[in-house]
Amino acid sequence: MLLVTKYRKQLPGSNIADDVKQKIFDICKSHNREIIVMETDKDHIHFPVSYDTTDKICDIVKTIKQETTHCLWVKYNSFLSKQYLKKHIFWSDGYFACSIGEVSSSTIQKYIESQG
Template identity: 30%
Template sequence: MRKKDNTDYYINRHSCFLLQYHIVFVTKYRHPVLTDKVKDVVYERIHYVADQRGFHILEINGESDHVHILMEADTTTSPAELANVLKTQTARKARKLYGETILKKYYWKPYFWSDSYFISSVSENSLHTIKQYIRNQGKR
């Protein structure tokens, strides 16, 4: 994806677009597993997957039982596929590194994320508000 010179829109051979999503993943049973090490691995993996797929992470933050992601994606990946890829890749990495230690305390099976998720498109008018909301996660 490459941005047009003087707009915020992306352009490719056949389209001009700006697809921004606010995504929320919740841990299975809302267990507070997204602490220091695990959270770092999950965030790092989200950035890695985004880089590999050509997505752009605009903001990421959360609390011990959920993560908020604000990102830009391209037209070739559906929102459902986007959520599936991110959840699968982050869960695999977290379970590989911490499945027998930190996560074992909470999960007796290879769980990590809840089956459900939230995803919403973001308008240019609400972008700043959502960025602020995500930045303020965990600051209570």
């Protein structure tokens, strides 16, 4: 999965990037989903998610975006209010998701680690 920040703004500082990654791990763990590796780049984040096939990917994305945005605005309100005109915006409207298929998890892990 790939999520991009609104307006392609850079992920500011390692604290926010680390908090985003930790929150996504926590969200997925609480919903019995697994993330093998996760890496942030300047304005986006890559992570493969293992999930139950009865779940809709759009619902997974919605939950991740909503909960991470809320968490970041609570913790970094003064900083984010200078970056975004509207409150409670952090992610762009879209996302990219695809199935991995027959690619090995080590290949995916190497690709994602090379993104950061």
